[in-house]
Amino acid sequence: MTSVSVLLLCVAALLGTAALAVPLIRSTRSMQVVYCASLVFSAIAFVTALAYLVEGLPSAEAPVLVLPFGLPWLGSHFRLDTLSAFFLMVVNLGGALSALYALGYGRHEHAPHRVLPFFPAFLAGMDLVILADDAFTFLISWEFMSLASWALVMAHHRDADNRKAGFVYIVMASFGTLALLLAFGLLAGSAGDYSFAAMRVSAHTPFVAGLALVLLLLGTGSKAGLVPLHVWLPLAHPAAPSHVSALMSGVMTKVAVYGFVRVVFDLLGMPSWWSGIVVLIIGSGTAVLGILQALMESDLKRLLAYSTIENIGVIFVSLGLALAFKANGMELAAALALTAALFHVLNHSFFKSLLFFGAGAVLTATGERNMDKLGGLIHRMPVTSVVFLVGCVAISALPPFNGFVSEWLAFQAILQSPAVPQWGLKILVPAVGGMLALSAALAAACFVKAYGVTFLGRPRTAVAERAVEVDRFSLAAMSVLAALCLLAGILPGIVIDGLAPITLSMIGERMPVQSDIPWLSIVPVAESRSSYNGLLVFLFTLFSASLTAYFIHRFASRGLRRAPAWDCGFPQTSPATQYTASSFAQPVRRVFGTLVFRAREEVDMPAPGDLRPARFAVKTHDLIWEELYLPIIGAVGFVAEKLNHLQFLTIRRYLSLVFLALVFLLLVLALWS
Structure with a gap:
């Protein structure tokens, strides 16, 4: 039995589990049956995809399976190559740990x-998208994935905010599917051959390729969360249950990245150099705006959702670099940039799933997502606080964890940009590097805030004071992800060599073999350029921290005394005097707020003798929602109201409209062919 057959059997088993869940709803064991089955089938799919990727077969030998349903003259094609195997690993590892x-x-x-x-x-839909090898199967699977995730977002539909989140999500998902449908129509051309194999060998004019790229950015960007198509993401992620939020943020957005990589690097042929500029601008803007929005948030899950936007921006910056380098024949630099993008795909699935699991643990223990009502949880949820700290350090791109390695590789790719011949790229890429550095610094500040306000200090409310540690299943899933964040950070050479078959098939080149380098170091280009050793950094950090702790406990005062924090002579002060999420972000808000958020601070300070409490309020605006989407919503409402008159037309006028529409479509078809 081929690998693709095993994977499709796992998909069928997941769909069977979904069908079985309906009659089992009333059973007390339904939850265990559904989640255990999902865990087992996802684990089998993960091992199958991992084995195929390790085998590293060339794309020409990728197994293809054709099933007799779908378009009558085409059927449904399913194919497993190194690219799809990698993304199937990401999906099914995330699915197994979520279960x-x-x-x-x-x-x-x-x-x-x-x-x-x-x-x-939902898991089956994501697997089918990645396995699909024709446009019809891809789009049907894409829509199935969207509808299943929409149903999960609407699980708590009685909440008005959740209903709004579900509505915005399904509208953006439908818009993305329409854009993808048009993109595949362009790639199929007048011949109408919707198989990926035919698209792969077809010649596309620069105009068709450019238009397909724009449509692809709209289609996959609306699902991944590229700015300005990100508006659904901070609404849907908090609305969904936390294990679903982890799947949507850590996994589903990567399926959108897969769609982009599959078409741009595999089906479109040789890219134009300007396509890299488009992707670089969108990616860098997404990274900075996403993390700025995250810094403004006090809702823990919304903060994580906006952080996902930032990380998607980092991935697309690396993909834009790979496009620009590939167009200029710089295969080694393109392989480095693509490796950075794929490495960050893997890393983000690890630490973002971990952080959403941690947010779910906090929500379970306290019933709160508002960080200003938490605090002091490190004493009440010690294991959760440790693994959440690992996730915060990893997402802040600090060594020795995995987030540092992929972002460091992206910067190494940026340093190759002086060799490109186009002055537009020579000027743009360093500016993009500066924006990437800014987003990395803001990310560190953001997660200092998230961890400090949530877990450190004193409990701000009674629910935070009464919190207890969560169950062993949740702790096990979080601990596995924390360990993976560390292992990918200290042994990155193994991951880079594992990604080499993908860059060979997409770019025609790979990074130097890293497993041959002594001391488990990694050398992206050449030893004269740069190198990094995550294991040595980890050992040095561990040794120096242990030595410092020993000297403090050995030579400092051995007496242990617990007392309230120094409070200017006023003991028993209110926990409300601590830093809040809003106050922590105030300096950044004052720097960027006027331009990005139109932030306005209002202070009501009573006069001396007035016993009213002082009040401080901050008002921010989502300019993209207000300036882009609200006018569109108004225009759609206006047009819908006008079109409402069509239902009162006579039969003669209806027939005339149908005739004119038919003539118009025939003219379009004649011009197209």
């Missing part, structure tokens, strides 16, 4: 019957 986490977290779910049937269906 493990849900075995504990699901006990606190208020409406399990609205989650259980759609969870395995």
Whole structure:
């Protein structure tokens, strides 16, 4: 049995689990059955994809399976190559750990019957998108994935905010599918051959390739969260259950990245150098705006959602570099940039899933997502606080964890830009590097805020003071991800060599073999340029921290005394005097707020003798929503109201409209052919 057959059997088993969940809803064991089955089938799919990627077969030998359904003259094509194997690993590892986490977290779910049937269906939909080898199967699977995730977002539909989130999400998902449909129509051309194999060998004019790239950015960008198509993401992620949020943020956005990489690097042929400029500008803007929005948030899950936008921007910056280098025949630099993008795809799936699991643990223990109502959880949830700290350090791109390695590789790719011949790229790429550095610094500040306000200090509310550690399933899932963040950071050479077959098939080149380098170092280009050793950094950090702790405990005062923090002579002060999420972000808000958020601070300070409390309020605006989407919503409402008169036309006028529409479509078809 071929690998693609095993994977399709796993998809069928997940769909069967989704169907079985419906009659089992009333059973007390339904949750265990659904999540255990999802865990097992996802684990089998992960091992199958990993084995195929390790084998590293060339694309020409990729197994293809054709099933007799879909378009009558085409059927449904499914294919497994190194690129799809890598993304299947990301999807199914995330799915297996989400199912493990849900075995504990699901006990606190208020409406399990609205989650259980759609969870395995969501996993199956993502797998089908990656396995699809023709446009029809891809789009059907894409829409199935969108509908299953929409149902999960709407699990708590009685909440008005959740209904709004579901509505915005399904509209953006439909818009993205329409853009992808048009893009595949362009690639199929007048011949109408929708198989990826035919698109791969077709010649596309620069105009068709450029228009397809724009449509592809709209289609995949709306699902990945590229600015300005990101508006659904900070609404949908907090609305969904936390294990679903982890899947949507850590995994589903990577399926959108897969769609972009598949078409641009595999089906479109040789890219134009200007396509790299488009992707670089969009990616860098997404990274900076996403993390600035995250810094302004006090809702923990919304903060993580906006952070996802920033990381998607980092991935697309690397993909833009790979496009620009490939167009200029710089295959080694293109392989480096593509490796950085794929490495960050893997890393983000690790630490973002971990952070959403941690946010779910906090929500389970306290019932709160507002960081200003938390604090002091490090004493009450010690394991969760440690693994959440690992996720914060990793996403802040600090060594020795994995986030540093992929962003460091992206900067190494940026340093190759002086060799490109176009002056537009020579000027743009260093500016993009500066924006990437800014987003990395802001990310560190953002997660200092997230961890400090949530876990450190004193409890600000009674629910935070009464919090207890979560169940062993949730802790096990988080601990596995924390370990993976560390292992990918200290052994990055193994990951880079594992990604080499993908860059060979997409670019025609690979990075130098890293496993041959002594001391597990990595050398992206040449030893004269740069190198990094995550293991030595980890050992040095561990040794110096241990030595410091020993000297402090050995030579400092051995007496231990617990007392309130120094408070200017006023003991028992209110926990409300601590830093809040808003106050922590105030300096950044004052620097960027006027331009990015139109932030306005309002202070009501009573006069001396007035016993009213002082009040401080901050008002910010989402300019993209207000300046782009609200006018569109108004225009759609206006047009819909005008078109409403069509339902009152006579039969003669209806027939005339149908005739004119038919003539118009025939003219379009004649011009197209």
